[in-house]
Amino acid sequence: MLLSVLSCFAGVLLGLSAFANGTSRRVRTGGIALILSGFLALLALSVYTGVTVNFFGKRFLDWRFSWSYILAWVGIILAFAAGVFQMCAYQKNATGPPAPNIADS
Template structure:
Protein backbone atom coordinates (compact mmCIF):
# COMPACT_ATOMS: atom_id res chain seq x y z
CA UNK A 1 0.00 0.00 0.00
CA UNK A 2 2.72 2.48 0.96
CA UNK A 3 4.70 1.89 -2.22
CA UNK A 4 1.63 2.79 -4.31
CA UNK A 5 1.07 5.90 -2.22
CA UNK A 6 4.75 6.85 -2.51
CA UNK A 7 4.62 6.59 -6.30
CA UNK A 8 1.36 8.50 -6.31
CA UNK A 9 2.78 11.21 -4.09
CA UNK A 10 5.81 11.61 -6.36
CA UNK A 11 3.60 11.93 -9.46
CA UNK A 12 1.31 14.29 -7.55
CA UNK A 13 4.11 16.64 -6.44
CA UNK A 14 5.66 16.86 -9.88
CA UNK A 15 2.26 17.16 -11.58
CA UNK A 16 1.14 19.95 -9.26
CA UNK A 17 4.35 21.90 -9.80
CA UNK A 18 4.00 21.51 -13.56
CA UNK A 19 0.38 22.68 -13.40
CA UNK A 20 1.36 25.84 -11.56
CA UNK A 21 4.28 26.52 -13.93
CA UNK A 22 2.17 25.89 -17.03
CA UNK A 23 -0.58 28.18 -15.76
CA UNK A 24 1.75 31.02 -14.81
CA UNK A 25 4.15 31.12 -17.77
CA UNK A 26 3.77 32.90 -21.10
CA UNK A 27 4.80 30.22 -23.58
CA UNK A 28 1.59 28.45 -24.59
CA UNK A 29 1.94 29.49 -28.22
CA UNK A 30 4.75 30.91 -30.35
CA UNK A 31 4.31 32.69 -33.65
CA UNK A 32 5.99 35.05 -36.06
CA UNK A 33 4.45 38.51 -36.32
CA UNK A 34 5.85 41.17 -38.66
CA UNK A 35 9.15 39.33 -39.00
CA UNK A 36 9.80 38.98 -35.24
CA UNK A 37 9.01 36.16 -32.87
CA UNK A 38 6.20 36.49 -30.35
CA UNK A 39 4.71 34.22 -27.72
CA UNK A 40 1.65 34.24 -25.54
CA UNK A 41 0.32 32.59 -22.44
CA UNK A 42 -2.92 32.73 -20.54
CA UNK A 43 -2.12 36.06 -18.88
CA UNK A 44 0.31 37.95 -21.16
CA UNK A 45 1.62 38.10 -24.69
CA UNK A 46 5.13 39.12 -25.62
CA UNK A 47 6.38 40.75 -28.81
CA UNK A 48 10.13 40.53 -28.99
CA UNK A 49 11.35 41.23 -25.46
CA UNK A 50 8.40 43.39 -24.39
CA UNK A 51 5.39 41.79 -22.69
CA UNK A 52 1.85 43.09 -22.31
CA UNK A 53 -1.10 41.99 -20.19
CA UNK A 54 -3.96 40.41 -22.06
CA UNK A 55 -6.68 42.89 -21.24
CA UNK A 56 -9.34 41.39 -23.48
CA UNK A 57 -11.83 39.19 -21.70
CA UNK A 58 -12.13 36.42 -24.26
CA UNK A 59 -14.25 33.48 -23.15
CA UNK A 60 -11.83 30.70 -24.09
CA UNK A 61 -8.95 32.34 -22.21
CA UNK A 62 -11.15 32.79 -19.16
CA UNK A 63 -12.35 29.19 -19.35
CA UNK A 64 -8.80 27.88 -19.80
CA UNK A 65 -7.54 29.99 -16.90
CA UNK A 66 -10.40 28.88 -14.63
CA UNK A 67 -9.97 25.19 -15.40
CA UNK A 68 -6.18 25.38 -14.93
CA UNK A 69 -6.59 27.11 -11.56
CA UNK A 70 -9.23 24.59 -10.46
CA UNK A 71 -6.95 21.78 -11.57
CA UNK A 72 -4.03 23.16 -9.54
CA UNK A 73 -6.28 23.56 -6.48
CA UNK A 74 -7.59 20.00 -6.77
CA UNK A 75 -4.07 18.64 -7.21
CA UNK A 76 -2.85 20.61 -4.18
CA UNK A 77 -5.69 19.30 -2.02
CA UNK A 78 -4.96 15.82 -3.37
CA UNK A 79 -1.33 16.18 -2.28
CA UNK A 80 -2.48 17.16 1.22
CA UNK A 81 -4.90 14.21 1.34
CA UNK A 82 -2.14 11.96 -0.02
CA UNK A 83 0.27 13.02 2.72
CA UNK A 84 -2.41 12.49 5.35
CA UNK A 85 -3.01 9.00 3.93
CA UNK A 86 0.34 7.93 5.35
CA UNK A 87 -0.92 8.48 8.89
CA UNK A 88 -2.69 5.72 10.74
CA UNK A 89 -6.44 5.93 10.63
CA UNK A 90 -9.17 3.93 12.31
CA UNK A 91 -10.62 1.18 10.17
CA UNK A 92 -14.18 2.34 10.74
CA UNK A 93 -13.98 5.50 8.64
CA UNK A 94 -16.46 5.73 5.79
CA UNK A 95 -14.13 7.33 3.24
CA UNK A 96 -10.49 6.37 3.20
CA UNK A 97 -7.75 8.92 2.65
CA UNK A 98 -6.12 7.16 -0.32
CA UNK A 99 -9.53 7.02 -2.01
CA UNK A 100 -10.10 10.73 -1.35
CA UNK A 101 -6.67 11.60 -2.74
CA UNK A 102 -7.29 9.49 -5.84
CA UNK A 103 -10.62 11.22 -6.49
CA UNK A 104 -8.95 14.63 -6.15
CA UNK A 105 -6.27 13.67 -8.68
CA UNK A 106 -8.82 12.34 -11.15
CA UNK A 107 -10.79 15.58 -10.76
CA UNK A 108 -7.62 17.58 -11.35
CA UNK A 109 -6.95 15.52 -14.49
CA UNK A 110 -10.45 16.23 -15.74
CA UNK A 111 -10.07 19.99 -15.19
CA UNK A 112 -6.70 20.20 -16.94
CA UNK A 113 -8.06 18.08 -19.82
CA UNK A 114 -10.96 20.52 -20.22
CA UNK A 115 -8.59 23.50 -20.14
CA UNK A 116 -6.25 22.02 -22.73
CA UNK A 117 -9.10 20.88 -24.97
CA UNK A 118 -10.65 24.36 -24.99
CA UNK A 119 -7.29 26.04 -25.66
CA UNK A 120 -6.36 23.55 -28.38
CA UNK A 121 -9.70 23.80 -30.17
CA UNK A 122 -9.76 27.58 -30.31
CA UNK A 123 -6.07 27.91 -31.13
CA UNK A 124 -6.20 25.47 -34.02
CA UNK A 125 -9.45 26.77 -35.49
CA UNK A 126 -9.07 30.52 -34.91
CA UNK A 127 -5.55 31.63 -34.01
CA UNK A 128 -3.90 29.10 -36.31
CA UNK A 129 -5.50 30.82 -39.28
CA UNK A 130 -4.65 34.28 -37.99
CA UNK A 131 -0.94 33.59 -37.62
CA UNK A 132 0.72 31.72 -40.44
CA UNK A 133 3.86 30.44 -38.76
CA UNK A 134 2.82 29.28 -35.27
CA UNK A 135 3.25 26.34 -32.90
CA UNK A 136 2.38 25.28 -29.40
CA UNK A 137 5.17 25.95 -26.93
CA UNK A 138 6.62 24.46 -23.75
CA UNK A 139 4.05 25.78 -21.24
CA UNK A 140 1.31 24.06 -23.21
CA UNK A 141 3.33 20.83 -23.30
CA UNK A 142 3.90 21.04 -19.53
CA UNK A 143 0.12 21.11 -19.16
CA UNK A 144 -0.17 17.80 -21.01
CA UNK A 145 2.62 16.24 -18.93
CA UNK A 146 0.88 17.47 -15.76
CA UNK A 147 -2.32 15.83 -17.00
CA UNK A 148 -0.57 12.49 -17.30
CA UNK A 149 1.13 12.80 -13.92
CA UNK A 150 -2.04 13.73 -12.02
CA UNK A 151 -3.91 10.90 -13.75
CA UNK A 152 -1.22 8.39 -12.77
CA UNK A 153 -1.22 9.77 -9.22
CA UNK A 154 -4.94 9.01 -9.11
CA UNK A 155 -4.31 5.47 -10.36
CA UNK A 156 -1.59 4.92 -7.74
CA UNK A 157 -3.84 6.10 -4.93
CA UNK A 158 -6.76 3.98 -6.13
CA UNK A 159 -4.42 0.96 -6.20
CA UNK A 160 -3.33 1.80 -2.64
CA UNK A 161 -6.99 2.01 -1.65
CA UNK A 162 -7.67 -1.43 -3.16
CA UNK A 163 -4.68 -2.94 -1.35
CA UNK A 164 -5.78 -1.29 1.90
CA UNK A 165 -9.35 -2.61 1.49
CA UNK A 166 -7.99 -6.12 0.88
CA UNK A 167 -6.15 -6.05 4.23
CA UNK A 168 -9.07 -4.66 6.20
CA UNK A 169 -10.72 -7.37 8.33
CA UNK A 170 -14.25 -8.06 7.18
CA UNK A 171 -17.00 -7.28 9.63
CA UNK A 172 -20.29 -9.16 9.60
CA UNK A 173 -23.33 -7.05 8.82
Protein backbone atom coordinates in the same frame (compact mmCIF):
# COMPACT_ATOMS: atom_id res chain seq x y z
CA MET B 1 -6.90 25.14 -15.31
CA LEU B 2 -7.03 26.86 -11.93
CA LEU B 3 -9.59 24.32 -10.72
CA SER B 4 -7.23 21.59 -11.90
CA VAL B 5 -4.35 23.04 -9.93
CA LEU B 6 -6.49 23.39 -6.79
CA SER B 7 -7.78 19.83 -7.14
CA CYS B 8 -4.26 18.50 -7.64
CA PHE B 9 -3.05 20.40 -4.58
CA ALA B 10 -5.92 18.95 -2.52
CA GLY B 11 -5.16 15.43 -3.79
CA VAL B 12 -1.51 15.70 -2.89
CA LEU B 13 -2.32 17.07 0.58
CA LEU B 14 -4.86 14.32 1.22
CA GLY B 15 -2.39 11.69 0.07
CA LEU B 16 0.36 13.03 2.30
CA SER B 17 -1.93 13.36 5.30
CA ALA B 18 -3.18 9.80 4.76
CA PHE B 19 0.43 8.63 4.65
CA ALA B 20 1.09 10.31 7.98
CA ASN B 21 -2.13 9.17 9.67
CA GLY B 22 -2.73 5.88 7.87
CA THR B 23 -6.34 6.70 6.95
CA SER B 24 -7.49 4.84 3.85
CA ARG B 25 -10.49 7.09 3.23
CA ARG B 26 -8.18 10.05 2.64
CA VAL B 27 -6.20 7.97 0.15
CA ARG B 28 -9.37 7.31 -1.85
CA THR B 29 -10.45 10.95 -1.69
CA GLY B 30 -6.98 12.08 -2.75
CA GLY B 31 -7.05 9.66 -5.68
CA ILE B 32 -10.42 10.96 -6.79
CA ALA B 33 -9.15 14.55 -6.50
CA LEU B 34 -6.10 13.74 -8.64
CA ILE B 35 -8.18 12.01 -11.32
CA LEU B 36 -10.55 15.01 -11.30
CA SER B 37 -7.52 17.25 -11.65
CA GLY B 38 -6.43 15.32 -14.74
CA PHE B 39 -9.90 15.62 -16.29
CA LEU B 40 -10.07 19.36 -15.59
CA ALA B 41 -6.62 19.94 -17.07
CA LEU B 42 -7.56 17.85 -20.10
CA LEU B 43 -10.68 19.95 -20.57
CA ALA B 44 -8.73 23.21 -20.20
CA LEU B 45 -6.03 22.21 -22.67
CA SER B 46 -8.54 20.84 -25.17
CA VAL B 47 -10.46 24.10 -25.13
CA TYR B 48 -7.22 26.09 -25.38
CA THR B 49 -6.07 23.99 -28.33
CA GLY B 50 -9.39 24.37 -30.11
CA VAL B 51 -9.50 28.12 -29.60
CA THR B 52 -5.88 28.62 -30.60
CA VAL B 53 -5.87 26.45 -33.69
CA ASN B 54 -9.24 27.53 -35.07
CA PHE B 55 -10.52 30.81 -33.60
CA PHE B 56 -13.80 31.70 -35.29
CA GLY B 57 -12.76 30.08 -38.55
CA LYS B 58 -9.40 31.87 -38.73
CA ARG B 59 -6.36 29.59 -38.59
CA PHE B 60 -3.16 30.85 -37.02
CA LEU B 61 -0.54 29.22 -39.21
CA ASP B 62 2.46 30.76 -37.48
CA TRP B 63 1.30 29.81 -33.97
CA ARG B 64 3.62 27.59 -31.93
CA PHE B 65 2.96 26.07 -28.55
CA SER B 66 5.56 26.78 -25.90
CA TRP B 67 7.24 24.52 -23.37
CA SER B 68 4.59 25.22 -20.74
CA TYR B 69 1.88 23.80 -23.02
CA ILE B 70 3.86 20.58 -23.48
CA LEU B 71 4.52 20.36 -19.73
CA ALA B 72 0.79 20.72 -19.10
CA TRP B 73 0.09 17.64 -21.26
CA VAL B 74 2.77 15.75 -19.35
CA GLY B 75 1.15 16.95 -16.13
CA ILE B 76 -2.18 15.49 -17.23
CA ILE B 77 -0.59 12.08 -17.67
CA LEU B 78 1.13 12.33 -14.30
CA ALA B 79 -2.06 13.47 -12.51
CA PHE B 80 -4.03 10.56 -13.95
CA ALA B 81 -1.24 8.13 -13.03
CA ALA B 82 -1.01 9.46 -9.46
CA GLY B 83 -4.78 9.18 -9.05
CA VAL B 84 -4.84 5.63 -10.39
CA PHE B 85 -1.96 4.61 -8.13
CA GLN B 86 -3.69 6.10 -5.09
CA MET B 87 -6.90 4.28 -5.96
CA CYS B 88 -4.92 1.04 -6.31
CA ALA B 89 -3.32 1.68 -2.91
CA TYR B 90 -6.78 2.22 -1.44
CA GLN B 91 -8.02 -1.07 -2.91
CA LYS B 92 -4.97 -2.89 -1.58
CA ASN B 93 -5.45 -1.51 1.94
CA ALA B 94 -9.25 -1.88 1.88
CA THR B 95 -9.12 -5.62 1.23
CA GLY B 96 -6.64 -6.19 4.06
CA PRO B 97 -4.70 -9.37 4.74
CA PRO B 98 -6.36 -12.71 4.03
CA ALA B 99 -8.17 -14.46 6.87
CA PRO B 100 -6.17 -17.21 8.58
CA ASN B 101 -7.09 -20.72 7.55
CA ILE B 102 -7.81 -23.06 10.46
CA ALA B 103 -6.76 -26.13 8.44
CA ASP B 104 -3.21 -24.75 8.03
CA SER B 105 -2.51 -24.76 11.78
